[in-house]
Amino acid sequence: MRRRRHVPVPLPLRDGVDPVRVRMPPSGPGSDGTVRDHLLGRFPASAAELEELFASGGIVDDAGRPVAHDAPVRPGGSVWYHRALPEEPELPGDLPVLFEDEWLLAVDKPHGLPTTPRGAFVAQSALVKLRRARGEDRLSPLHRLDRGTAGVLLLSRDPGTRGRFQVLFQERAVTKEYEAVAGHRTGLRLPRLVESRIVKDRACLQAREVPGPVNARTAVAAAGPPFEDEEGTWAPYALRPETGRTHQIRVHLSGLGIPVRHDPLYPQVRPADAEDPCRPLQLLARRIALVHPVTGEPLVLESGRALRTGAGA
Secondary structure, X not given: OOOOOOOOOXXXXXXXXXXXXXXXXXXXXXXXXXXXXXXXXXXXXXHHHHHHHHHHOOOEEXXXXXXXXXXXXXXXXXXXXXOOOOOOOOOOOOOOEEEEOOOEEEEXXXXXXXXXXXXXXXXXXXXXXXXXXXXXXXXXXXXXXXXXXXXXXXXXXXXXXXXXXHHHHHOOOXXXXXXXXXXXOOOOOOOEXXXXXXXXXXXXXXXXXXXXXXXXXXXXXXXXXXXXXXXXXXXXXXXXXXXXOOOHHHHHHHHOOOOEOOOOOOOOOOOHHHOOOOOOOOEEXXXXXXXXXXXXXXXXXXXXXXXXXXXXX
């Protein structure tokens, strides 16, 4: 897997939040015109905010130089700025530390909290909450958990060694174990390895399985007896993803006819206002194991959280 090229950020963090980066179009159609026209075309709802940023010199180029409102688009370049933070509802913020040293931080993320700023949630994300609470602007996530998924989350504390941890993920030298409460299907043979090709488009909330070379593998096993309540019949499962595609476990369980309990996206997308914080997605990143790339120490990091596996869950 190719490593992403590091891009220097020309603006400092502001209260734990990274600046926004907007890439300019490459040479060709759309590369003429001004930076102002390009930004307003992409973010028309932010017109007043963008005008204020241009006037105050708050929009800069890759070298950190203020960009004038009439500056021509520089094909392939970027502009950076700090956007006004949205008004956000308070989300769960309990992030117990499972392990830390000078290079690595492991926390136990709660259900319902995004890993990183996205959409309507910026300050209400695990990354920004931790940066603010700990006074550590250099924190950056080494992987991501879906907003609804709880459990072990690893973050780098040192940019100089972050790449060494990322290589472990890229080379699949990190073992990840999940637990889920999902539908029960009589006759489903377990354990099994589910293999498919999963793709995710930005324009669609759901990832989907498509024909083509396999890029997603999940080992699925039963983890206990099924149980019933007024909503149906459920069962606990142990899952070991061998790859890390977006929504991989949720897609694979839904494809088996046993979607994760309280999943707002699979098999069908539910309205955003239908989410109930008292009924969180029943998916937990239970355990992560790796060999520390700096110290050589074997680490097994385990969540202290539990899923609901009985009546009334």
